[in-house]
Amino acid sequence: xxxxxxxxxxxxxxxxxxxxxxxxxxxxxxxxxxxxxxxxxxxxxxxxxxxxxxxxxxxxxxxxxxxxxxxxxxxxxxxxxxxxxxxxxxxxxxxxxxxxxxxxxxxxxxxxxxxxxxxxxxxxxxxxxxxxxxxxxxxxxxxxxxxxxxxxxxxxxxxxxxxxxxxxxxxxxxxxxxxxxxxxxxxxxxxxxxxxxxxxxxxxxxxxxxxxxxxxxxxxxxxxxxxxxxxxxxxxxxxxxxxxxxxxxxxxxxxxxxxxxxxxxxxxxxxxxxxxxxxxx
Ligand code: C2E
Ligand code: MG
Ligand code: MG
Ligand code: MG
Numbered sequence: 001x002x003x004x005x006x007x008x009x010x011x012x013x014x015x016x017x018x019x020x021x022x023x024x025x026x027x028x029x030x031x032x033x034x035x036x037x038x039x040x041x042x043x044x045x046x047x048x049x050x051x052x053x054x055x056x057x058x059x060x061x062x063x064x065x066x067x068x069x070x071x072x073x074x075x076x077x078x079x080x081x082x083x084x085x086x087x088x089x090x091x092x093x094x095x096x097x098x099x100x101x102x103x104x105x106x107x108x109x110x111x112x113x114x115x116x117x118x119x120x121x122x123x124x125x126x127x128x129x130x131x132x133x134x135x136x137x138x139x140x141x142x143x144x145x146x147x148x149x150x151x152x153x154x155x156x157x158x159x160x161x162x163x164x165x166x167x168x169x170x171x172x173x174x175x176x177x178x179x180x181x182x183x184x185x186x187x188x189x190x191x192x193x194x195x196x197x198x199x200x201x202x203x204x205x206x207x208x209x210x211x212x213x214x215x216x217x218x219x220x221x222x223x224x225x226x227x228x229x230x231x232x233x234x235x236x237x238x239x240x241x242x243x244x245x246x247x248x249x250x251x252x253x254x255x256x257x258x259x260x261x262x263x264x265x266x267x268x269x270x271x272x273x274x275x276x277x278x279x280x281x
Pocket of ligand 2: 059176
């Protein structure tokens with residue numbers, strides 16, 4: 001290949017590059033093996049209702065439990081899974097696991113599942129969702145799908161139709177990480193979201209910056225007038241919680257309330273959080 005690219009680009013052997021190519025190849029082999037061996041687990045982070053108190057939902061956050069490397073966070077393997085075409089299988093497994101595990105919680109607590117944009121293209125997301133609901137017995141009203149703006153950039157008409165069909169079954173749709181991508185207010189008008197999750201990069205600054213607080217309030221006002229609520233992500237301090245609540249957010253999520261926990265550790269935590277005054281006091 002280097003030859004056909006012409007003289008200007010001929011390559012010198014770079015041992016660092018070879019090393020990272022090998023690492024990546026090994027990671028790919030391990031990831032495929034992890035799918036077969038089912039080496040994934042979901043951790044859950046409660047999302048608090050900051051108006052009435054209590055837990056509104058728990059977000060399922062994927063971890064890969066690798067025998068050599070330990071627990072690997074999603075940002076370190078989801079892009080690879082998307083690249084090598086296995087995100088569909090992983091996404092379907094996540095939906096199934098999350099729906100089963102949510103059956104163990106109080107029926108007024110929903111489960112939020114992150115969905116990759118590629119699950120809209122290469123998979124029948126409707127069938128995956130219906131399969132996960134049927135197998136678990138979870139009510140569709142307890143399932144919330146989180147999608148990012150990148151879903152909306154391509155194949156817009158198909159995506160729009162899928163979102164409408166999902167909502168018609170009772171499943172809810174949230175826009176995740178709002179404000180980080182090609183945020184367009186037009187998306188909010190065109191797509192049937194129930195909830196907007198304001199990215200933690202805005203929340204981080206509400207302590208120190210009046211502008212960040214103004215943005216939270218403005219997004220919440222627009223969302224409200226379109227019939228949507230907002231969730232503030234990444235709440236780490238009481239002051240941040242106070243500001244996002246003053247800005248009108250209905251829900252908040254972050255280390256202040258609870259870190260993501262393995263399913264077995266979540267159960268007792270849900271009972272405690274039901275009475276947790278940090279959400280409202
Ligand atoms: P996300 O959906 O925006 O999830 C929130 C992330 O913020 C999680 O990181 C969570 O642990 C972290 N977080 C929660 N509270 C705080 C806080 O107070 N401070 C800070 N600094 N961070 C906080 P995590 O678990 O590493 O997940 C990262 C991203 O990976 C997620 O961002 C989501 O985009 C993606 N992801 C996670 N699980 C899945 C999955 O099952 N499928 C797909 N396609 N993507 C997933
Ligand atoms: Mg999310
Ligand atoms: Mg997010
Ligand atoms: Mg995020």
